[in-house]
Amino acid sequence: MxxxxxxxxxxxxxxxxxxxxxxxxxxxxxxxxxxxxxxxxxxxxxxxxxxxxxxxxxxxxxxxxxxxxxxxxxxxxxxxxxxxxxxxxxxxxxxxxxxxxxxxxxxxxxxxxxxxxxxxxxxxxxxxxxxxxxxxxxxxxxxxxxxxxxxxxxxxxxxxxxxxxxxxxxxxxxxxxxxxARVPGRRRNHRGADLIGANLSGADLRGASLRGALLVAADLGGADLRDADLRGADLTGALFLTQAQLNAARGDAATALPPALGRPAHW
Structure with missing residues (x-):
């Protein structure tokens, strides 16, 4: 490490x-x-x-x-x-x-x-x-x-x-x-879900709970974790997102990040 x-x-x-x-x-x-x-x-x-x-x-x-x-x-x-x-x-x-x-x-x-x-x-x-x-x-x-x-x-x-x-x-x-609760509309609960490899690109995950979800290699367009595809995703309101999770994911210049987190050098 x-x-x-x-x-x-x-x-x-x-x-x-x-x-x-x-x-x-x-x-x-x-x-x-x-x-x-x-x-x-x-x-x-x-x-x-x-x-x-x-x-x-x-x-x-x-x-x-x-x-x-x-x-x-x-x-x-x-x-x-x-x-x-x-x-x-x-x-x-x-x-x-x-x-x-x-x-x-x-x-x-x-x-x-x-x-x-x-x-x-x-x-x-x-x-x-x-x-x-x-x-x-x-x-x-x-x-x-x-x-x-x-x-x-x-x-x-x-x-x-x-x-x-x-x-x-x-x-x-x-x-x-x-x-x-402040996010308008229906809030999906994916807590603990097995979403490995799931194609969630373009899905509306505003306010969704992904706590404990397995998201390895998922095409999320709005989440994080190892090998997740975050290209073009808007993560500005993500909760409990860490720099390590971003570093493990794939993103690009269009990925919007919370102000306190940095863009990984390999994106």
Whole structure:
């Protein structure tokens, strides 16, 4: 996975939820495993540094990731978890200078990444004026999750993140429903639907719920995710859309994006 991203990331103005690879010890390139596939050129187990990781924790082939067979790296987003683990949890001491910290650091990173992703979504929900009825609960959730990210390595790895998601997801769903309720006309519910390869080009998805839908290789003309065809799509009002999802999709100069998200370099 790449220590540099294709386009600026956004998390509702919170810079701590944007990946800052200059403050990270290349954790995504070491802690996480990947398998040889269309996304990665080789196999790599968790805990082993990628062969392309330099001594300064930067990617040696960043400018050629797609050409070298690593498109999976270009769509990964840690939501700022890398620098949090590197600079806060472990106080700026990297795993090369202190090898005894490596195992704990690599175990904390994927958990922190999930916590930061939750923070990202809750922050976005708080930015929805229509979701004001649940803002109080969302602010409580934000404070709680933020506090958990500042705990010790041991406390973070011991967290039941699935249970935490189960508590926060109803709030996010309610925020989404409140925002979509303002869209005129019939609002389709595709939540959890199997839409792999579906041709939804030209479909009216205004206000539709695509939460948890499988959209791999779908021709959407209005959604996101891996290999989705977004050429000419208007995503300006999309909810909970991330930069990583855009980076994984196919779009063009005519694809309209939310103001806070950047156009991927490969479009």
């Amino acid at each position: 790449s220590p540099q991203h294709e386009a600026p990331l956004s998390s509702g103005g919170r810079t701590d939820l944007r990946a800052d690879c200059t403050a990270c010890f290349g954790l995504c390139c070491v802690a996480l495993p990947f398998a040889r596939s269309a996304d990665f050129a080789v196999d790599k187990p968790a805990g082993r540094p990628c062969s392309n990781l330099r001594q300064d924790f930067r990617c040696g082939i960043h400018a050629r990731l797609r050409d070298e067979g690593y498109p999976g790296c270009t769509v990964f987003d840690c939501f700022g978890a890398g620098q949090k683990v590197s600079q806060v949890t472990f106080g700026g001491t990297d795993w090369r200078r202190a090898p005894q910290t490596a195992r704990a650091m690599f175990e904390v990173f994927p958990v922190m990444r999930q916590l930061h992703e939750l923070l990202h979504y809750v922050t976005e929900a708080l930015g929805l004026a229509a979701a004001r009825p649940v803002h109080k609960e969302l602010r409580k959730a934000l404070a709680r999750i933020d506090g958990l990210t500042r705990g010790s390595a041991e406390s973070i790895t011991a967290l039941d993140v699935n249970a935490l998601r189960g508590e926060v997801n109803p709030l996010l769903l309610r925020a989404s429903e409140l925002a979509r």
